[in-house]
Amino acid sequence: MTRQDVMNKVIEIVRPFVKDSAALSAVTAKTSILDDLKVNSARLVDIVLAFEDEFDIEVEDEDADRVETIGDATELVFAKVA
Amino acid sequence: MKDRVVVTGMGVVAPNANGVREFESALRDGRSGVRRIPLLEELKFGCQVAGVPQETDPIAQDLFSAEERMAMSAGMVFASIAAVEAWRDAGFSRPSAEDDSVDWETGAIIGTGIGGIDVIGRKLVPFTDAGRVRRLGSTCVEQVMASSASAKIAGLFGLGNQVTCNSSACSTGAEAIHLAAERIAAGRATRMLAGAVEGDSHYIWAGFDGMRVLVRNGNDNPAAASRPMSAHAAGFVPAAGAGVLLLEQLESALARGARIHAEILGGHVNCGGQRQGGSMTAPNPDGVRRCIRGALRAAAIEPHQVDAISGHLTATMADPLELRNWARALDRGAAELPPITSTKSLIGHALGAAGAIEAVAAVLMVRERFVHRSLNCEVLHPKIEPYAASVVQRTRKMEQLNIILKAAFGFGDVNSCLVFRHWDA
Numbered sequence: 001m002t003r004q005d006v007m008n009k010v011i012e013i014v015r016p017f018v019k020d021s022a023a024l025s026a027v028t029a030k031t032s033i034l035d036d037l038k039v040n041s042a043r044l045v046d047i048v049l050a051f052e053d054e055f056d057i058e059v060e061d062e063d064a065d066r067v068e069t070i071g072d073a074t075e076l077v078f079a080k081v082a
Numbered sequence: 083m084k085d086r087v088v089v090t091g092m093g094v095v096a097p098n099a100n101g102v103r104e105f106e107s108a109l110r111d112g113r114s115g116v117r118r119i120p121l122l123e124e125l126k127f128g129c130q131v132a133g134v135p136q137e138t139d140p141i142a143q144d145l146f147s148a149e150e151r152m153a154m155s156a157g158m159v160f161a162s163i164a165a166v167e168a169w170r171d172a173g174f175s176r177p178s179a180e181d182d183s184v185d186w187e188t189g190a191i192i193g194t195g196i197g198g199i200d201v202i203g204r205k206l207v208p209f210t211d212a213g214r215v216r217r218l219g220s221t222c223v224e225q226v227m228a229s230s231a232s233a234k235i236a237g238l239f240g241l242g243n244q245v246t247c248n249s250s251a252c253s254t255g256a257e258a259i260h261l262a263a264e265r266i267a268a269g270r271a272t273r274m275l276a277g278a279v280e281g282d283s284h285y286i287w288a289g290f291d292g293m294r295v296l297v298r299n300g301n302d303n304p305a306a307a308s309r310p311m312s313a314h315a316a317g318f319v320p321a322a323g324a325g326v327l328l329l330e331q332l333e334s335a336l337a338r339g340a341r342i343h344a345e346i347l348g349g350h351v352n353c354g355g356q357r358q359g360g361s362m363t364a365p366n367p368d369g370v371r372r373c374i375r376g377a378l379r380a381a382a383i384e385p386h387q388v389d390a391i392s393g394h395l396t397a398t399m400a401d402p403l404e405l406r407n408w409a410r411a412l413d414r415g416a417a418e419l420p421p422i423t424s425t426k427s428l429i430g431h432a433l434g435a436a437g438a439i440e441a442v443a444a445v446l447m448v449r450e451r452f453v454h455r456s457l458n459c460e461v462l463h464p465k466i467e468p469y470a471a472s473v474v475q476r477t478r479k480m481e482q483l484n485i486i487l488k489a490a491f492g493f494g495d496v497n498s499c500l501v502f503r504h505w506d507a
Contacts, residue, residue, distance in 0.1 A: 016147075
């Protein structure tokens with residue numbers, strides 16, 4: 001799985017939680033999940049659980065806490081599946 | 083001087099109809115919403131029928147985002163659908179996602195008898211017991227907290243007045259409307275969304291089945307299973323749904339030219355103290371009568387002015403006692419009791435939501451001046467025979483219907499009664 005494959009899947013997982021869907025159409029690795037996509041911060045927990053299910057990985061809470069952007073999420077997952 | 087309070091919006095999710103317009107025709111036609119529930123048979127319930135709202139998923143998909151739906155219990159979905167209908171019916175539109183304003187003059191009292199036990203049963207308990215608390219994610223608390231429905235509804239419309247949840251068992255829905263009306267009458271809010279909800283969950287119904295208070299001999303004929311006032315009444319049919327009224331200060335309603343469905347003249351809530359024949363599960367008759375009379379006093383209505391009654395009438399052994407309490411509270415002989423009907427005969431007993439769904443029915447009846455038929459009571463209970471002329475067997479037009487009473491009684495010996503008046507524009 002390439003980094004781009006992971007990022008595409010990350011975006012699909014985040015999509016249902018996004019309040020500003022216009023921002024999603026211009027998403028890059030630098031896009032902030034909370035500030036740009038307006039995801040409710042409480043839902044980050046559910047997004048990480050969805051990563052675990054989708055990629056069959058385990059994410060430590062400390063690692064999850066460091067995720068701010070789509071790029072952060074992609075790197076976190078890519079490091080575990082690569 | 084108290085502010086007058088009127089109903090300017092209504093919404094309903096009921097076992098026999100979604101939406102107020104459809105609900106009115108279901109009431110007029112005497113359409114039953116009671117169905118066989120295969121899961122209850124599988125789980126060996128004595129009662130294998132229930133009144134469950136149908137086809138609510140497409141409505142929810144239309145009204146709420148995927149993210150919202152993920153964090154909603156069954157009850158939150160029913161209540162939110164009903165609240166959106168009531169809000170729009172009152173002439174308001176839903177705020178856009180960008181609208182950051184708060185409506186400080188509008189609140190919500192949305193009660194529930196049992197709450198989000200569907201989520202507790204499906205998720206919270208099994209995950210917790212399996213040592214998988216981490217997998218509960220972020221949505222569990224907001225689905226199981228008692229105030230989940232009122233909290234969700236506040237967010238839908240940006241409500242800034244009192245937002246809370248009341249709970250008084252099967253008296254909840256009528257109590258919520260009473261509490262909200264009092265708040266407006268006291269000048270503390272201009273508008274209140276008021277009502278109640280109960281989700282559809284076998285976990286809610288199991289305890290009642292264990293008590294043997296649900297009907298056990300109606301499984302083969304669901305539409306005939308709910309039999310309030312009947313000689314064959316053998317327990318109630320459990321049900322689910324939501325009813326929401328938008329109550330408004332009269333001046334505000336008139337100023338904005340709102341359609342007024344009815345006026346709520348007053349109401350009363352009390353408790354029989356679980357004394358004098360009352361208990362956790364049975365009413366103190368004096369408490370019931372005092373509640374009805376208290377509502378009439380609050381409404382400045384004399385007993386002889388009451389034109390129709392929407393009873394609590396669940397199809398248990400309490401029905402004959404209820405009829406006697408109505409007659410005594412209204413100071414009338416059995417033959418002079420106003421027409422009385424049981425909406426539960428059509429939809430079953432929606433527990434905490436019953437008083438709210440049935441209040442929507444009561445407002446429709448007083449607005450359109452009819453009383454819907456009470457199903458399945460062709461052969462009356464012997465103790466109800468003396469009231470036979472008052473029991474509405476066929477939907478009847480009542481040109482003079484001006485005042486209707488709606489009562490709801492609940493475990494804990496709690497009572498509530500509302501007085502609605504026909505609104506002449």
